Amino acid sequence: MSSPRNPNPRAANELKLAPSVDLPRYMGRWYIIANIPYFAEKDFVGSYAEWKLRDDGKIDDSYYAHKNSFDAPLKHYQFTDSVVPGSNxxxxxVRIFWPIYASQKTLYVDDDYQYTIIGYSDRKLGWIFARSPNISDAKxxxxxxxxxxxxxxxxxxxRVPQTPDQIGKPGFHSPGEKD
Known part of the structure; x- marks a missing residue:
């Protein structure tokens, strides 16, 4: 299934990376506040990632989520990430599993390292992450x-439900919903 045409008039512009990322400050837990739904994260709630800088310079990338319900067991997926040289x-x-790799582009991180946006050059996938599981509607x-x-x-x-009361609310993922 292909993605619908992107109507944004800036869609053809080059996607720019964040000017630089301070890796030690970037490490830790990040809650997935929202994303463009796709098969790998479909039906997950309470999703978050934990990044840990290793001594060899690589990053341990752990993804956690519940499938369909907060009552479901917490699932854990482990990846290994490497910084692309020259990207600040x-x-x-991201090594999904050998020999499959994906790209993870940090497009924005705020000065306090509380919010970040990650995406792909083709803009078919994107994520909003925050240090807290809930953010204000204004943010x-x-x-x-x-x-x-x-x-x-x-x-x-x-939006990815981070609490049970968010499931089924307008604008949030609805586990089990057809694409």
Whole structure:
């Protein structure tokens, strides 16, 4: 299934990485506030990532989430990331499993390292992360505005439920829902 055409007039512009990422400050837990739904994260709630800088310079990338319900067991997936040389730590190569790699591009991180936006050059995938599992609607709209400026079709983003009461609310992923 192909993605719908991106109506954003800035979609053809080059996607720019964050100017630089301070890796030690970037490490730790990041909650997935929103993303463009896709098969690998479909039906997950309470999703978060934990990044840990290793002594060899690589990054341990742990993904945690519950499938369909907060009552479901917490699933854990482990990846290994490497910083792409010359990217000021903003572009990572993620080893999904050998020999499959994906790119993880940090497009924005705020000065306090509380919010970050990660995406792909084709803008078919994107994520909003925060240090806290819940953010204000105003902050969410601000981050969507940044994605819009970057040429993303922000209508495709859905919030990831981080608490049981968010399941089924407008604008959130609905586990079990057909694409």
């Amino acid at each position: 730590n903003a572009d990572w190569s 969410y709209r601000e981050l969507l505005g940044r994605l819009d400026e970057m040429g993303y079709d922000t209508s495709r983003f859905r």
